[in-house]
Amino acid sequence: MDNLQEQFSNIYDQYIDKIYRFVYLKVNSQEIAEDITSRVFTRGWEAFQGSQEDIKNPGAFLYQIARNAVVDHYRSKGRTNVVSVESSPEIADPNIGIHEKAILSADISNLKNAIQKLKQEYQDVIIWHYLDDMPTASIAELLGKPAGTVRVMLHRGIKDLKDIIQES
Amino acid sequence: MTKLTQKQLIEQIEMLKGIKPRKEWATLLKSQILPEQQLQATITAQKVSFLGILSSVFAPKKLVYSLAVILFLVIGVFGFASQTMPGDLLFPVRKITEQSQAALTGHTGLKQSVATLNNRINDLAQVAKAGRTDSIPSAISEISADASALVKDLQNNTGPGGYPNKQTIKDIVVSLKTLADVPGTDLTANQDVKNLYQTVVQSQIADLQEATLTDEQKATLSEVEELYNQAKYVEALEKILLINN
Numbered sequence: 062m063d064n065l066q067e068q069f070s071n072i073y074d075q076y077i078d079k080i081y082r083f084v085y086l087k088v089n090s091q092e093i094a095e096d097i098t099s100r101v102f103t104r105g106w107e108a109f110q111g112s113q114e115d116i117k118n119p120g121a122f123l124y125q126i127a128r129n130a131v132v133d134h135y136r137s138k139g140r141t142n143v144v145s146v147e148s149s150p151e152i153a154d155p156n157i158g159i160h161e162k163a164i165l166s167a168d169i170s171n172l173k174n175a176i177q178k179l180k181q182e183y184q185d186v187i188i189w190h191y192l193d194d195m196p197t198a199s200i201a202e203l204l205g206k207p208a209g210t211v212r213v214m215l216h217r218g219i220k221d222l223k224d225i226i227q228e229s
Numbered sequence: 230m231t232k233l234t235q236k237q238l239i240e241q242i243e244m245l246k247g248i249k250p251r252k253e254w255a256t257l258l259k260s261q262i263l264p265e266q267q268l269q270a271t272i273t274a275q276k277v278s279f280l281g282i283l284s285s286v287f288a289p290k291k292l293v294y295s296l297a298v299i300l301f302l303v304i305g306v307f308g309f310a311s312q313t314m315p316g317d318l319l320f321p322v323r324k325i326t327e328q329s330q331a332a333l334t335g336h337t338g339l340k341q342s343v344a345t346l347n348n349r350i351n352d353l354a355q356v357a358k359a360g361r362t363d364s365i366p367s368a369i370s371e372i373s374a375d376a377s378a379l380v381k382d383l384q385n386n387t388g389p390g391g392y393p394n395k396q397t398i399k400d401i402v403v404s405l406k407t408l409a410d411v412p413g414t415d416l417t418a419n420q421d422v423k424n425l426y427q428t429v430v431q432s433q434i435a436d437l438q439e440a441t442l443t444d445e446q447k448a449t450l451s452e453v454e455e456l457y458n459q460a461k462y463v464e465a466l467e468k469i470l471l472i473n474n
Contacts, residue, residue, distance in 0.1 A: 066263050073259055081250040095250065099258055106262050172241050191242045223238050 069109050072119045073102060079120075079193050080127050086176055086188055087131045097134055101127045121203045128185065175225040183218030190215055253362040253413060260366030261418065264373060314356050315349065316367030339397055342382045346375040347404045354411045369416060372408070377421040383428050392432040401429050405466065417463045426462035433469045446472045 080101055085094035105123050109116060116122050176184055182204075189195040189203070197215070201208040310322035327348065331341045353368040379401070383393045392398075405426065408416060416422045434457060437450050449472050456465035 070259070070263055073263070077255050077259075078249050081255075082245070082248045085248055086245065091251075095254055095258075098250065102258065102262055168241065169244060172245065187242065191239060192246050219235060219238060222242075223233055223235065226238070227233055 065110060069106055072105075072109075072123075076120055076123050077102070080123055082192060083124065083127055083185075083188050084131060086173060087181075087184060088134065093134065097127070097130045101130055104130075118203075124185075124189075124203060128181070132181075171226065171229065175222055175229065178225050179218060179221055183214060183221060186211060186214045187218045187222065253360075253365070256362050257365055257369075257414060260369050261416075264366065264370045314352050314361065314364045314368065315371045316364040320367075339379075339382045339386045339393070342375070342379045343397060343400050343404065346372065346379055346401075347407075349375050350404055350408045350411070353414060354407065357411050357413050365414065369414070369419070372416065373419055373421040376419075376425040380421070380424045380428050392435050393428075395432075395436065398429055398432045398436075401425070402433075402466065402470070405429065406470070409463070423462060426466060427457075427460075430457055430462045430465045430469065433466070437469070437472060442472070 077098070081094060081098045084097045084101070085091065088094050088097065101123060104126050105119075108122070108126075109119070176187065179187070185204075186200055189200050190197065195203075197208050197211045201211045204211065306319060306322060307326065310319040310326060313320040313323050327345065328341070331344065349368065349371045353365070353372060356364040356368050383397075386397075387393055408422070417426075430453070434450070434454060437446075437453075442450060449468050453465045453468045453472075456462075456468065
């Protein structure tokens with residue numbers, strides 16, 4: 062059991078920042094991001110204890126849990142986070158705290174809001190490629206899609222993001 | 230308005246790499262998921278630094294000087310130990326001192342278990358207040374262990390009705406309230422603490438069922454029983470405190 066804990070401890074240290082950032086960019090607040098990230102690692106640890114041999118890529122495994130957790134979060138709130146570029150409602154964040162304001166300049170805040178207006182799969186590939194420095198081949202493996210498809214998704218995601226920012 | 234180029238957009242996106250979780254939150258979460266691992270890591274780090282000090286003391290020096298240093302260390306140990314917090318190297322010495330004092334004053338068994346838990350909760354409050362985030366996981370582990378031991382002691386020390394002594398339960402309720410008030414920590418998901426809440430709530434429900442209550446209090450007691458059945462022990466205890474006030 063100690064060895065398992067040590068292994069998961071290393072996985073935790075390696076992925077906590079990435080998973081938190083991945084979730085934070087998809088939800089509206091630090092509190093919600095912390096709550097969802099907690100659930101991701103709790104479920105991850107439970108699964109790791111039960112089937113450690115089957116988890117070949119812990120990072121991919123945690124990202125999958127995180128994606129599902131974010132979807133569950135929006136489902137429970139009665140709305141989906143998949144929006145088209147054309148209908149782009151403002152995602153209000155009345156509870157944004159001083160801590161968040163200190164960190165996020167106006168530009169970054171606009172960018173974060175713009176990312177949230179993208180299709181989920183575009184959000185994912187952009188975060189993984191540009192923020193987590195994941196190569197397209199690794200993203201392709203994670204999504205179970207060809208690398209060429211991932212490159213197209215990245216290209217379209219960036220284009221849509223640019224359009225959203227310039228429209229606003 | 231200047232058009233945003235792809236290069237500029239990607240540069241902006243990469244600035245988001247600065248988004249990181251709060252360090253104290255990340256440390257606390259890790260301690261809740263992997264309590265033993267955090268405790269081991271802290272003890273190992275402190276052992277390494279203490280061994281470093283010891284080896285410099287025993288380097289080739291005059292024997293008298295070395296003995297004087299050792300004597301100072303021994304005298305200093307018990308003095309410093311009383312100020313230590315969970316996770317500190319000398320904290321076990323403090324625990325031994327607490328147990329010895331308890332034995333001398335006749336506080337043993339269940340009473341000692343409650344006092345020990347209370348001490349650990351106060352330690353957590355102190356380290357949280359002092360911003361000693363490295364000590365928080367160890368403090369939580371200690372509380373978890375003491376809560377587990379206390380639940381066992383409560384089960385072994387029941388009165389005629391099959392429930393623990395009322396005063397003991399009241400003391401534990403005060404301790405749990407203090408624990409709930411420690412800012413920046415939430416142990417309600419910790420299984421050992423949850424079991425303690427369950428034991429306390431069960432005992433309080435039994436007491437209240439035998440007491441004379443107003444209609445409003447009876448209604449609150451029904452809510453408490455419902456919450457207990459849903460395993461929402463923390464919320465149940467909060468309502469019990471409303472009845473008792």
